Amino acid sequence: MRPIAFSKSGKFWRGNLHTHSNCSDGLLSPDGLCQRYKDEGYNFLVISDHFVGLYNYPVTEPSDFYDPEFITILGAELHSGSTENGEIWHILAVGLPKDFLPTNSPNFVPTDNQETGPEIAKRCVEAGAFVTIAHPQWSGLTLADARSIKAAHAVEVYNHGCAVSTDRPDGFHTLDLLLAEGRKLNLVATDDAHFSDPDYFGGWVMVKSNGNSPDAILKSLKEGAFYSSQGPDLVDIEIETSSVEVHSTPVSTVIIQGQGSAYVVQHGQSLVSTQLSLERLKKSPWLRVTIIDHNGKRAWSNPIWRHQFQAESEA
């Protein structure tokens, strides 16, 4: 069995799902952001400005930037309702309509008479968006907070801006606990770039699709046909009942993680084709693949559920 990111036809398109322009608190114009990401070799960008009254509830798109090889997908970072620590929710939505109905969020302070986090996440999904629980560690989210966002497709497991400026980049703990409860969530790495700090080009998704169009990319995101990276590339993953083979650009560590403390690891010099036994993970309902290169840069597969590969190899 091969996860959909590798079995699906098409090619990989590199994109950043989380960016702020000067339509909210970012430094660069929407067109300027597109130019920087295009020049860096990206294929698409989501300008996810803060959807609050302070910025007139922006769903930002470039005004004058056009490049046939580089697209933008409409989106926003939504803020409404309080998390358990009394702060406002941050929810990332990719694929929002331009006229997405404003919520009642004048600023970043939670108030009465506004949608809860779960409610606004649900409304985004109903409007067609791919929804991510943003930066759990930075926000100080509890498991109950994360669990409440029933509509989410993914957890933001690496946020480059939070890494660079607060050293709180992580979402894996939250993700793995939700996976242990059976939640079928994927994972994304993003920049959350504002360009006021060196918070760009540090985390991205590689999305498999036949074409680079907003509809095709959004469909693949919802299908889970992607992986996330800070540098190395996952080329292919093949899973049998008792082993996994990971093909990648040269890395020094390949890890398969499972539920609880379960893992298996291979260390080496320039690993490009690595076979690992699943013996120690045979009780885990899901697996994830992590590769780490000699600079410490990582790439991560989405979770792979046991029923997907066991059913296939038994058939």
Ligand SMILES: [Zn+2]
């Ligand atoms: Zn945020």
Ligand SMILES: [Zn+2]
């Ligand atoms: Zn943000």
